[in-house]
Every structure is written in structure tokens, then in C-alpha cells.
Amino acid sequence: MARKTGSHSEITGPRIRAAALKLFARHGYAAVSMRQIAAEVGVQAGALYLYTPDKETLLFELLKSHMDDLIAAWDAEATGGTPLDRLEAFVRFHIRFNLDRPDAVFLSYMELRNLGDENFAIIEGLRREYENRLERILRAGHEAGAFSTPDTKLATLAIIAMLTGVNTWYREGGRLSRDSVGDIYWDMVRKAVAA
Amino acid sequence: MARKTGSHSEITGPRIRAAALKLFARHGYAAVSMRQIAAEVGVQAGALYLYTPDKETLLFELLKSHMDDLIAAWDAEATGGTPLDRLEAFVRFHIRFNLDRPDAVFLSYMELRNLGDENFAIIEGLRREYENRLERILRAGHEAGAFSTPDTKLATLAIIAMLTGVNTWYREGGRLSRDSVGDIYWDMVRKAVAA
Missing domain, CATH: 1.10.10.60 (Homeodomain-like)
Structure with a gap:
């Protein structure tokens, strides 16, 4: 543009x-x-x-820069280690990154339908790129026998939906710290993919 | 009204x-x-x-009747049995009920912010009632030693977010039947709460 x-x-x-x-x-x-x-x-x-x-271009720029930032931040943070280590890092990263950007996350889910086909396809492509990063971790763990994820694509979508859901209820200063939330969700994700 | x-x-x-x-x-x-x-x-x-x-009353009626139907349908279907049996029934029910009503589910998430305070509180209360039904199953399983859910409230929200996410990607006639999706999600939920 x-x-x-x-x-x-x-x-x-x-x-x-x-x-x-x-x-x-x-x-x-x-x-x-x-x-x-x-x-x-x-x-x-x-x-x-x-x-x-126009207004749509503004919306598109917001959604695109959010996805670009998300992918760049994860790529900067992603470490090596076992698939289990990498999965834990992903879970804690996703929760933290999204809690830091409630408006951008809200917008990304709520207003996607207002993009034209071309812009929509670009954002969908970036989402896929991000999902692929998690899916590669799950596949590596599954192939190594550390995880049992018969459908890594669905496991990817399920985990991301679960983690993103934190934004809908988490309140700063509530009964749980961000770290505690990270611990509890990591426990569930770890078990959900366990072999 | x-x-x-x-x-x-x-x-x-x-x-x-x-x-x-x-x-x-x-x-x-x-x-x-x-x-x-x-x-x-x-x-x-x-x-x-x-x-x-007015238009807001129309929106409120749509969101309220969706929640009323959801709760009534689950109450009609919920059976006894072990917490594990009841959890499995809940997982399969939630996916099926929501896939049958994509527009109402979409609206329930997207347009909640357009309700006034009083109507918002009523819908939030109904959501809580539905969540409580899942939380009671988790708590029963946790107390019986069948599940390990250190925070049943968070486990409830995590499971509902994960299951509701199916609506964002499932396409009728795609590579997976509804039953297969139910099987895969049940496998993940079962393990996520496992003792």
C-alpha cells in the first residue's frame, strides 16, 4: 500500500x-x-x-504489525532444547505476549472479517506461519516419542485457542500472577500432548 | 423487556x-x-x-436464547456415571452443539461488548452457569483422585476455549468428520486433566 x-x-x-x-x-x-x-x-x-x-488499510496495518511482531518476538526467543523445553517456552511466551497486547489481540480476533480478500489472505498466511512454529515442535516431539499427538494440526489449533483464551478472563492484580497462570496452563498443555 | x-x-x-x-x-x-x-x-x-x-434488545435476545438453549440442551443430555464419563459427554456435547450453531456462537463472542451493563451481566451470569456445570465435573474427578486439576476454574476456562475454537476452523465435508474431531479433542482433554 x-x-x-x-x-x-x-x-x-x-x-x-x-x-x-x-x-x-x-x-x-x-x-x-x-x-x-x-x-x-x-x-x-x-x-x-x-x-x-482508507480505514481498512489502517485495520490491516494493525493486524499485520501485530502478527509480524508476534512471529519476530517468538523467533528471537525460541531456543533449542528438547521438544518439551521448546513447547514450554512457547506456552509461556504466547500467554505473556498476548497479555501485554490485549487491544491488538482483541482486534485480531474481532475485526478480521472486515478485511478484504487480499488483506485477509495475508493475515491468514501469517497466522499459519505462527501456527507452523508450534506444529513443528509438536511433530518433533511426536516423532521422538516424547508426545502423542495423533493430529498435530488439531493439537496446534487446540493449544493456541486454549492459551489465547487467557486474554478473555485474566485481570492484572487478580488472584493469580502471570507466572502462576503460565504454570497452570503449561501443566495442562504438557499433559494434553503427553505420550 | x-x-x-x-x-x-x-x-x-x-x-x-x-x-x-x-x-x-x-x-x-x-x-x-x-x-x-x-x-x-x-x-x-x-x-x-x-x-x-431497539436493536440492542434484539441482540440481547439472540445471545440470551443461545445461552438458554445451550444450558437446557446440556441439562437434558447430561448423564450420571463417573466424572470421566461425564467429562467425555461434555466435550462431545459442546463441540456438536456449537458446530450446529455457527452464527449464534460467532455472535456470542463478537458482539457481547455491544450490550449495556445490565444485559451484559445477564449473559455473563448464564455463561458462568454453564461453566459451573463443567467445573463441578472437574471438581468431582479431582476429589475422587481421577483427575489432577489444581485450579478447576482455569481448567474449565481452558477446556471451553479449546473446544469453542473448533468453530473457527471446522468445515463440513473437510478431512475430518465431527466424530473424529470429538475423538481427538476428547483425547487431549482427557489427558490434560489426568491424575
Whole structure:
């Protein structure tokens, strides 16, 4: 997509994306106008169109940068070790990364349907790339006899759904620390794939 | 909420709810107008207001009837037996019930934020009632030494998130039958809570 380059847009682009993320997460993509986003940033609506051709492009950029960040963060953190070590690292990483970004996670699930076919396919592709990283761990463990996951694809989707669900109920300062949640979910995942 | 009684509304109410469910699921609650719902039903927009005071009430009725149906269906199906038997029945029931109602499940997750506080609390209460049914099974199994679920509340939320996730990827006529999906998820859940 076309985007202006230079210092001006580099300053304003992140502010526009932050404002859009906040408003989309709070009110829903369909209910938010470009005018409201401009007001949140403190610019005229016309100025917004210097940085983004339309609202869908803003949504797409938010969802894409979330997936890019997720994959890059995992690739930076993923270590070697046994499949069991790698699976534990994945479980704790996924919970932590998502809890740090509640709005972006919420948006990624809620507003995917508002993307056009081409943008949707790109986000779906990035999700698949992320899922493949978990699936490779499960397959390695299954082949080594450490795990029993008769269908590694379904195990992948089941584990990610389970872990992402933490975002729907976790409250900072509640009865459980993030580490305790990580411990409890790791216990369940470890057993779920056990040989 | 006020609702007209009598044969006329009994015929039209379900049609209005079916039209609203279809349009909300397809386009999102915020993007659908009462006028569009009326057009889908084949009545004037004014006629809609004889049956429902506003769009939020329609959404609330859809989410509430989904939860009422879910709980009633499980209560009708839930059998006795060991905690393991009851857990297996729950896993297979949840997947099957949700796959039969993709639009209602989608709406229940996507549009909850559009309810006012009072209606939101009612839906949350019904969810809790449903979750409690699973949690009681887990607690019974844990106390009997058949399961090891150090935190039955989290295990409940994890299992429901995992099972509900099936709706996001399952396609009728794909490589797996519903029964195969039930078998694979039951294997993971059974192991996840194993002592």
C-alpha cells in the first residue's frame, strides 16, 4: 500500500495507528469513523488521508504489525532444547505476549472479517506461519516419542485457542500472577500432548 | 423487556430474530440497521418496533436464547456415571452443539461488548452457569483422585476455549468428520486433566 515516507509521517504514523487501535478496540471497527480517529490524534480528517488511503488499510496495518511482531518476538526467543523445553517456552511466551497486547489481540480476533480478500489472505498466511512454529515442535516431539499427538494440526489449533483464551478472563492484580497462570496452563498443555 | 403477545408476534418474532442473527453474523452488529433487518424480514421498519424496542434488545435476545438453549440442551443430555464419563459427554456435547450453531456462537463472542451493563451481566451470569456445570465435573474427578486439576476454574476456562475454537476452523465435508474431531479433542482433554 502507498505510504508517505519521511520524518513527518514517521512521527504521525505510529500515533495514528495507536489512536485507531484504541478506538477500534473500544467501539468496534464499524462504529469508528476516520473523523473520530483524526480527532483522537489531534489532526484534521483530511490530514489522515496523507498517511493512509482508507480505514481498512489502517485495520490491516494493525493486524499485520501485530502478527509480524508476534512471529519476530517468538523467533528471537525460541531456543533449542528438547521438544518439551521448546513447547514450554512457547506456552509461556504466547500467554505473556498476548497479555501485554490485549487491544491488538482483541482486534485480531474481532475485526478480521472486515478485511478484504487480499488483506485477509495475508493475515491468514501469517497466522499459519505462527501456527507452523508450534506444529513443528509438536511433530518433533511426536516423532521422538516424547508426545502423542495423533493430529498435530488439531493439537496446534487446540493449544493456541486454549492459551489465547487467557486474554478473555485474566485481570492484572487478580488472584493469580502471570507466572502462576503460565504454570497452570503449561501443566495442562504438557499433559494434553503427553505420550 | 416489553414484548407483544399473541399469534401475530409469535409468528414474526422468530423470523425477526433469524433475520437479525443472519445479518449481525454476516456484517457485524454495528453495521446493521433496523431498516435492513426489516427489509430482510419483509416488513416496514416501523413494524419492527412493535416487536422489539431497539436493536440492542434484539441482540440481547439472540445471545440470551443461545445461552438458554445451550444450558437446557446440556441439562437434558447430561448423564450420571463417573466424572470421566461425564467429562467425555461434555466435550462431545459442546463441540456438536456449537458446530450446529455457527452464527449464534460467532455472535456470542463478537458482539457481547455491544450490550449495556445490565444485559451484559445477564449473559455473563448464564455463561458462568454453564461453566459451573463443567467445573463441578472437574471438581468431582479431582476429589475422587481421577483427575489432577489444581485450579478447576482455569481448567474449565481452558477446556471451553479449546473446544469453542473448533468453530473457527471446522468445515463440513473437510478431512475430518465431527466424530473424529470429538475423538481427538476428547483425547487431549482427557489427558490434560489426568491424575
